[in-house]
Amino acid sequence: MTSRTNTQESLTLAFEILKRIPRHRKITAPELHTQLQEIGIERSIRTIQRNLEMLSENFELDRDTRSKPYGYSWRKMSNGLSANYLTTQESLLLSLAEQYLKLILPTKILSSLESYFDEARYNLEHNPANTRAKSWRNKIRVVSETIPLLAPQMDPEVLSLISEALYEDRLITVEYYNAEHKRHTATVMPLGLAQQGVRLYLVCRFDGFDNERTLAIHRIKKVVVSTFNFKRPQDFTLEKYDTDGRFGFGEGDSCFIEFLITKKAGFHLLETPLSKDQIIEECEGHYKISATVIDSLQLERWIRGFGSDITLLSKIRDHNVCSTV
Structure with missing residues (x-):
């Protein structure tokens, strides 16, 4: 049984190495060592070097020995490993x-x-x-609905460690600064990553709390990944967190709004409604629109963005009139 297991492990290692050997550039044993570690295969560099020597003798591999570490690639006219051929x-x-x-x-x-x-x-x-x-690739593009912004500077190591901890459900200790530039240190459960425009956010639970918060990745300056795993909260899903308007700076509360908007400014709402229960009444020069939406800062900014083209008639939250114009 041991001999069979060792043979299977040797074949798996050889196959994983062959899959990662490129056709049009050289790859070294240290690079392969890192890539194999990333998928959970722990082998010494010497073991990988021995495998590369063996594979280069039995497959159509070029071995560049002009400098160390040696580089390996498939020969130009080789078909390579069929699993590594891309259509x-x-x-x-x-x-x-x-x-x-x-x-x-x-x-x-x-x-x-x-x-x-x-x-x-x-x-x-x-x-x-x-x-x-x-x-x-030049015929398609994801475009922004707002003024394009340059992406904030993120520490690649921070993102890598957060991604690792999120993948493995491990606690992390983060050092970050908030919008007021105050520095904090906290132990958190990483629960999800979300990209909003050019920004990347970590959704997490702080140690000792049972609610979720959002941290901007570019404001996190240091991450320490714990050896301890955590059990993900059963009542949390990233989809619900999003639909509750939490990325729009809301608390998940709905409100019923009613407003007048000029036909020119509001025509797009006929094609892309605010909600499934949206009702539109056509008036002279205006649309009267009512809909149930998530109450959030993003909603307030959206309304203000129309300036004099919109008149808010009422906003009802939890069956109470929050504001009337």
Whole structure:
């Protein structure tokens, strides 16, 4: 049984190494060592080096010995490992995934996919048959509904540690500063990551509390990942946290609003309603609209953004009139 287990482990290691050897650049044993660690395979660098020596003798691998650490890649005319061959469609998908998901993919998964990202980029850039797929990336774009902002500076190590702890459900101790530039240190449960525009937020529970809070990743200056795991709260889902308007600076409370808005400013609400219960009455030069929405600072900013084009008639929260104009 032990011999069979050792053989399976050796084959698994060899296969994982082959999957990560690129075609169009060199990869070294230390790089492979890091990538394998990210997916939970713990082997010494010497073991990986021995495997690379063996694999280069039995597969169509180039071994660059001009400097240390040695670099390995598939030979130019080689078909490589069939599992490592990417079609045009797969190359395009991976290219878009790297572009739009790199901040919200777990760091371990992102690292383990690096050789595939490299392969996808090369396929799209250098294969004439992929010209149309390459041009597709320039034909689509996620656009902002507000004035475009530059992304805040984030510490890559901080994001990596938070991603690791979130993936493994481990407690973390964070040092951060708030909007008033006051520094704090706290132990928290990382519960979710959310990207809002150019900002990335950590949803978490502070030690000793039973409610969720949001921390801007760029304001976190230091992270220490605990060896202790935690049990995720059963009453929490990131989807509900979002639909409750918590990223819009609300507390999850609904309100019923009624307002007049000019037809020019409000036409888009006929196509994209505020809610499923939205009611629109057409008046001369205006629409009278009523809907149940999440009460939040974001709602207030949205209303103020229309200036003189909107007149708030009433806002009812918890069956009480909060404001009437």
